[in-house]
Every structure is written in C-alpha cells, then in structure tokens.
Amino acid sequence: MSRSPFIRCDGVSKSFGASRVIDSLQLDIFQGEFVSLLGPSGSGKTTLLTMIAGFERPSEGGIWLDGYRIDDLAPHRRNMGMVFQNYALFPHMSVAENVGFPLRMRKIARSEARTRIARALEMVELGHLAERRPSQLSGGQQQRVALARALVFEPRVVLMDEPLGALDKRLREQMQLDIRDLHRRLGLTIVFVTHDQSEALTMSDRIAVFNNGRIEQIGTPEVIYDRPATRFVAEFIGETNLMTGKVAETGADGSVIALPGNTRIRVHQRLEPGVDVSICLRPERLHLGGKGGNVLSCQVTDRVYMGDHLRVALDGPDGTLIGRLPCSANGLRAGMPINASFTPEDCWVLPA
Amino acid sequence: MGVIKFAWGLVCVIFLMGPLLVILPIAFNAGSFMVLPIEGWSLRWFTVLFTDPAWRLSIWNSLIVGVASSALATVLGTLAALGLRGHFGLPMTLTRIAFLLPMATPAVVLGVGMQLVYARIGLSSSYAGVIVGHAVLSIPLTILSVAAALASVDRTAERAAASLGAAPPKVLWLVTLPMALPGIVTGFVFAFANSLDEVVLTIFLAGPNQRTLAQQMFLQLRDNLSPAIAAAAFSFIIATVCVGVTGLWLRHRNAARSR
Amino acid sequence: MTGSRTLGIRAFALVLPLILFLALFFVWPLVSIATTAVSDNEVARAFPNLGRVIDEWDGVSPPTPAMQEALVADIRETAQTAMGDAVRRLNTQTSGFRSLFGRTQQAVERAEGAVDLPSIDERWEDPVFWNTIRSALPPYTTRFLLGALDLQRGEAGVEAMPPDQSVHRQVFLRTIGISALVTLFCALIGLPFAMLLAVTTGWVRQVLMAAVLLPMWTSVLVRCMAWLIILQKDGVMAEIIRTLSGLREAVPLLFTRTGVLIAMTHVMLPFMILSIYSVLIAMPKSLMMAAASMGARPLAAFRTVLLPLAMPGIVSGALLVFMTSLGFYILPALLGGGDDQLISSFVANYAIRQANWSLASALGLVLLIVTVAIFALYQRLSDRLARR
Helix, strand or coil, X not given: CCCCCXXXXXXXXXXXXXXXXXXXXXXXXXXXXXXXXXXXXXXXHHHHHHHHHCCCCCCEEEEEECCEECCCCCHHHCCEEXXXXXXXXXXXXXXXXXXXXHHHHCCCCHHHHHHHHHHHHHHCCCHXXXXXXXXXXXXXXXXXXXXXXHHCCCCCEEEEEXXXXXXXXXXXXXXXXXXXXXXXXXXXXXXXXXXXXXXXXXXXXEEEEEECCEEEEEECHHHHHHCCCCHHHHHHCCXXXXXEEEEEEEECCEEEEECCCCXXXXXXXXXXXXXXXXXXXXXXXXXXXXXXXXXXXXXEEEEEECCCCEEEEEEECCXXXXXXECHHHCCCCCCCEEEEEECXXXXXXXXX | CHHHHHHHHHHHHHHHHHHHHHHHHHHCECCCCCCCXXXXXXXXXXXXXXXXXXXXXXXXXXXXXXXXXXXXXXXXHHHHXXXXXXXXXXXXXXXXXXXXXXXXXXXXXXXXXXXXXXXXHCCCCCHHHHHHHHHHHHHHHHHHHHHHHHHCCCHHHHHHHHHCCCCHHXXXXXXXXXXXXXXXXXXHHHHXXXXXXXCHHHHHHCCHHHCCHHHHHHHHHHHCCCCHHHHHHHHHHHHHHHHHHHHHHHHHHHHHHHC | CCCECCCCHHHXXXXXXHXXXXXXXXXXXXXXXHHHHHECCHHHHHCHHHHHHHHHCCCCCCXXXXXXXXXXXXXXXXXXXHHHHHHHHHHHHCCCHHHHHHHHXXXXXXXXXXXXXXXXXXXXXXXXXXHHHHHHCCCECCHHHXXXXXXXEECCEEEECCXXXXXXXXXXXXXXXXXXXXXHHHHHHHHHHHHHHHHCCHHHHHHHHHHHHHHHHCCHXXXXXXXXXXXXXXXXXXXXXXXXXXXXXXXXXXXXXXXXXXXXXXXXXXXXXXXXXXXHHCCCCHHHHHHHHCCCCHHXXXXXXXXXXXXXXXXXXXXXXXXXXXXXXXXHHHHCCHHHCCHHHHHHHHHHHCCCHHHHHHHHHHHHHHHHHHHHHHHHHHHHHHHC
C-alpha cells in the first residue's frame, strides 16, 4: 500500500544572495510521523523548517501540504503549530492568554476556548500556573506552555525548532519522553529540528541527516545508525571507527578488504574488487579475544572508566581504534597487548 | 588622592545641582523680587500662576500643544520606526540621518524657514502651526525611542503569533506594539517634555493667542522678573522629576519583564 | 532574521507619512531659507514691463522707445510701496536714482498717454541708470549671502564691506569663540567628573548620576532663570567670588561674557559627561590596573592608556557641545549683554524686528551649513564608535 506524503518538499532550494543554503532538496513526510531534521548548525535544517512554516519562500521547487502547494500561503493560514528554541512566549500575556491566542485568532467561543486552554495546560501539567506571566516561570515550564500553545488548536503539523536546546540535560531528557508520549497519544505529525544526534535517535520515526544544504540520508534511527550511507553520517551519528582500504576479493559470503598495513578484513557485503572503501565499525562491536572472524592485534594506549562501560583506545596495525568494552574488562592497562575482534556482520562498508 | 576626588566631585555636584536648588525657595517667596534670601514663605506666586489670565492661557496652550504635537510625533515616528525596522545599508543610514537632522538644525533657522512657509500656506499664528512645528522637533526623539524598543522585540514572538494563526495586522496590534509599548510611551513623554520646553521655534510660529508657558516665562524673564516665573519653574522641575522617575520605572519594569 | 537593503512596499508605506510630513514642514522651510537668501524680487516685481523688453537693448546706446514706454507703464501700474522699496534698493547702487525717479514719477502722473523721459530729465539719456535697473532685475543674487559674510560686490568683484558696516564677521567669530570656550570648559570639567563617575559604585554613583541627569532634563529656561538669580548683583555667585578673592567691589556677572560662559557650560556639561562616561564605562576596569602593574605612574597611565581610549568620547562630546552651542539663542538673550549675542540672535532680530527675511535667511543658511557639517562629523564618529 503506497500512502501519499502529507508534506512533500520537491526540489526545494533556497539562496540568500550568493550563498545557497538549501540545494534541490527532496523530502516526504507522512501523516502521524515524527521526522527529525538533524545536522550541524548552518546545514540548512532550520531554513527548511522556516520554509515549511511559511516564513521564507523557496527560491526554487515547491512545498506541498496534503496535496496542495503552499508556497504562496501566508504563515497564519497554514495551521501549523510551531515551537521555538527560545519559546517565543508573549511576555505581555498570561500563560492562559498565551495558550488561548491561537483560539482567539480562530474566533472560537470563549467558553469552549476556556475548556480547551484548561485541557491543554492539564496535558503539560501546568493547570495551576494559568494566571502567571511567562517571566515568572522556569525554562522547562515556559517550554511546556509553548508546547501547549502549539497544540491547543489541533494543528495539522507541529514544527519544532530545537525546542529543548535551552534546557539542562535532565529536563531535556524528561521533555523528550513527554513530547514522544504526546506524539503517540495525539497522533501528531511532527517535524523536529535538532543538532543533538541522541535526541534525534530517541525520539524520531525517521531522521533526515543534513549537511551543507543537502540531505545525506533519510531513514529510521536503526538504519541511520547501523547502515550510514556516507562518511559524514557515520561520523556525525555516534562514535565510529573508520578504516580505509581497497576491496581485494569478493566471494559468495562477502568480500575481503585490504588495509594499507596489510591487514585483511572480512565483511559480509559483496563489493566490486579494486574499489576504495571505508569500513565503519561502531566501538561497541569491538570485542576482546581471538574469535569473530576479524582479529587485530593491538596495544592498549588508554582506558577510561565510564561507569557503565570501559572506553579503550587501541593502537592497531592501521591506526587507532576506539572500543566500548564491558566493565568486566577492567583489568586492562595502558601498554598491554591484546587481540581485538569483530565479525564481518559488525562491519558496514561505505564508499571511501 | 581620595580627598581631592571627593572635593572635585562635590564641587561638580554643587555646580550642576545648585542652580536647580536655588529656584525652589524663590518660588515660595512672599516678597515681590527674585532675590535670595527670600523675605518669607508664601504661595502667592503659585496663586498668580494659576489665576492670572495670561499665565493660565499659556498653561492651557502648553498642554494643548504638548499633547497634540507629541501624539502627532509619536504616531509618525512609530509608523516610520516600524517601516525602517530591520533594514540596513546606505539608503537606510541616509534616511535615519535625515530623520535625525531636525535635532541638529538650529531652532532659529528652522523658525525663520517655517515662518516663511507658514506665511505662504496660511498657518501663521495658529495652533496647528505651533503643533506641527513642535512635532518636527520631537520626531527624532520618538523615532529613536520607538526604534530602540522595536529592536528589542523578539522576532520569533511575531513568528510564533503568525504560526498560531494571526494575520500580519493582528501580529502588529496584539504582539509587536504591546511589546514595544514602553518605548512608544517613553517617546511620547520625551516629546511632551520637549514641547513643554520649546521656546525659540514658538517665538517664530505662535501668535499672542498661542503663547506657551515656556514662551511666557521667556518674555517675563526678559521684561519683568516676577517670582511667578519661579513658581512656574518650580512646577517644571517637579514635572521633570516625575517624568524622570516614570522613565526609570518603565525601564526597570522592562528589565524585570525581559528577565 | 534577515534585513534587506531596499524598502519593501509595506515598509515604504509606513515611512511615507513621515517623509511627506518632513518634506512639507522641515525640508520646505530649509529650502525656503535657501531660496530667500539668494532671491531678489524687489526690482523685478516693480518693473515687470521693463523686464520684458530691456533684454533686447545693447546697454550702450540711448534707451529705445519701447523701454521708455515700458518704464512709464511700470510707474503707472506698480503699487507705491513696492516701487518705493525697489527705488530705495536701486539708489544704494547708483546714487541719484531716488531724486531722478521722484521727479519722473511726478511728471508721469501729471501727463496722460506717452511720455518722453529724456525731456523730463536728461539723465535718462545716460545708460548708467538703465543698466542699474537691468543689473537688479535677475531674480537671484548673491548679495545677501555676501552680506552675511560682510562682503559686497564692488567694481573690482567681491570685496570686504567698509569696517563700520561689518558686523557679521565679528558675530561669527564671537559665536565660534564662545562655543569653543564652552566646549573646552565642558571637556576640562567633564573628563575628570566622568572618570569619577566610572570608578564609583553604589549610592555615590547614583548621586553623581542624578546630578548629571536632573539638570539635563530640566528646561533650559528654568536653568537660565536660576543663573539670573545666582549671577545678579549681590547674588550668590558675587558673594562667593567676594569671599574667595577678598575684593570689596562686587564683580559684575549678569549681562557679561563671564556669566554667559558659566551658564552655557552648565547647560552643556551633562552632554559632555555622558558622552565620555559611555566610553569609559565600556572600558575594562583592569586596564588601568594593568598599566599600573607594568610600572606606569598614575599620570603616565592616564596619559598613555586612559586618555587615548577616552578620546572618541571626548571628541564626539565636544562636537555635540560645539554644534549645540553655535545655535544658542535664549540663554545669551537672557543672561548676556549686547556684546554677548550669538549669531542666532541676529537671525531672529533680522526676521522678527526688521522683517529683513533675505538677510535673516542668508545668515541662517550659513549657520545651518556649519552646523550640518559638524553634525555629519558627529554622526560618522558615533557610527564608528557603535560599530566597534
């Protein structure tokens, strides 16, 4: 069954003067989906969000909402809730007035508005603060008000621009769970901009990784993490060991890649011989001992106790490897020779 | 070192504040001359100030001209500040400077020019003429004040309002202007104080019927020194302090809000 | 999020009312001043008929019949007062014109129809008088602008006016001199005070700041009045000076240059202090300590560190004070004597007392140009300061 996308960005480009911030970008978002736009600052993710919201117009290409092209639709007619990094609450209105603002704009009867404001504030557990001014609230409370305000009018889409960026770590993690919960309960379509990869991994149905105005890869968190499409994605998401070499031979059960230091590594992908490739190996896939298919003899150069795991730096035949080992390997000391091993399935091969 | 600093500071403060303090007792002088020490305490000159027809007329004129010209300057200044907001580049700098020029133009020069123009368009010796003249002088104050206030209005709040369904006029009316209100009020107050204080341009533009309080004080000071001027000056100082305190309070409230 | 270099339609519509307002009530008056300063309609208005025909004349041969006819028509049609003004004006250029014209007017009034002018007075044969009229006919003149600078157009081009008529140059020099002195006094008092303001904290700073702001907010008129009381004979200041100097004679202060200087310094001082203070307060406190730690004695540290850093504030403050001082009118009018009046007083006098709009405009135009030039300097400086 093929669904038609709810939001479609087709060949969207945006230039400010001579600089091209977004370059012929393609993105489909489906109803009820939680899509994160992830990337370093300046990669164009916020610009795309502001174009979806209607504050900027694409220089080329178009944006469709539910089958209608909305490039010429003013922001206030798009019926999208938006949450900003700095909350953007109206300082001269009370919390209830802030939340009631979109209802007032839609000329909803006062009695109904009152119940809906109360319900929205209950939803973010702030019913008791309705008469306060935003300046009298903490950062987390302000963010909840902003959330309630963006949801109270049941918008078709909720856009979030790094909404948790200004919160401290604990509050941020709590809010991540809350937003995900709201998404599930209300069946919202959410486009979420963030530069925090762990935030994107925890919250999203799909992640679009941005770099230099282009989408490097779109996929579920699992795909993005385990099978990155490019070096950029591999390096931007989580920690990774990258080893560059050439495909030496290819058989029925995979290929063998020769590294410059004469190490040969088996992978399960079937690749064309002679091609330059990068092997991507996540630190937690690295094990101690001689089993697993690929074995490298290394020397421990550094070990750091991290509480739930042990982080080791190994000096191998082809450069440094980072490993995440269980704490049971606590006996390792700098200078000790060890064997590091991993299976062909643990490796993911990228074009170099 | 400390003694020298202290003495210097004290001398300066006396130099700056002394003249203002001198006026206060003279306003309550029972005698008929503006001299220190005063002959006795009395409110007779305040009575003169508020009952003498010439003084009363000038007070009314000052209020009429002050309110009308400040309102005019505030409306024009606010509109322009809204239009200029967020623009930059050479044309903008030029426009800005052009709006500030009335501040730099010597009042006498403007007075001569406006009288030449008024003679042609029939605004000589009219309330409208004086109001317009004062507004010209006050516009830089209102523009600066409103522009500063607008610069501090969070753009994302306006975007938020738009995304929540507010059309541009609603955004302006419900979000931008309320958030800039302290600056607009400050601009109005400055303009009013400016109008109250204005003498030179008024001499050129006002006829006997439009004589303002400041102008009346000027003429009285030049021609006959009656302590009624001191009573007027006393009222001026009190008004100044009130305006100053209001300004500080507004700024304080603003700071508290944005915190 | 992004600014733009061009005004959109909406933005333009918002700014338009102000542009129109200022064009009508600010630019037009200034343009009027400029045109009034250089326009000269007195003669052209009195001789409209002659103005139409005189250009065909070669300037050396005797007057043509058409010119004579036109002059007679002008004498009959032009109102008495307008003609009087024009004749007075022409007489200053060529003496004898008034008597010639008086006689001619009487003769023309008596006669009906065509009149032969040389038969009334043979001076009409002389091209000099006709040329006098012709030279005064063009609507534009540099006469008033030159007059504002005590210059006139003589036979050998532009020359200085005789000393007994030269007043403006002296007034300009006086205006500049007094403004410069006030600027100097403000800098000398303002710099140490601003430094004091920058190093103090707590209530002391509040008091010092109030001492700067309260006078600044107070009406200039009120401050003039205060100085009128303080400076008067047997007033507070005279008392202080007598006590300090031990003189028995009272020193006259009111209606003197000294009094004007003191009061103008008082009026302008807050601007200078705030201008310097704004620069000092932005300066890291550690700089002076660093200079001291490197062995600079206080005076050396002041000269090598503080003064150069405070200089932009001093300069922009000085420009502001100087520019404003140039335009002072009511303070010298109330506190100064006849010899302490600045250029503004002369402009006002010509305009209000003598209704000599041309000269008032010319003087005002010169003042305006000087002021605007200083204002441009001030803007450039404060722009550069703001960008740092």
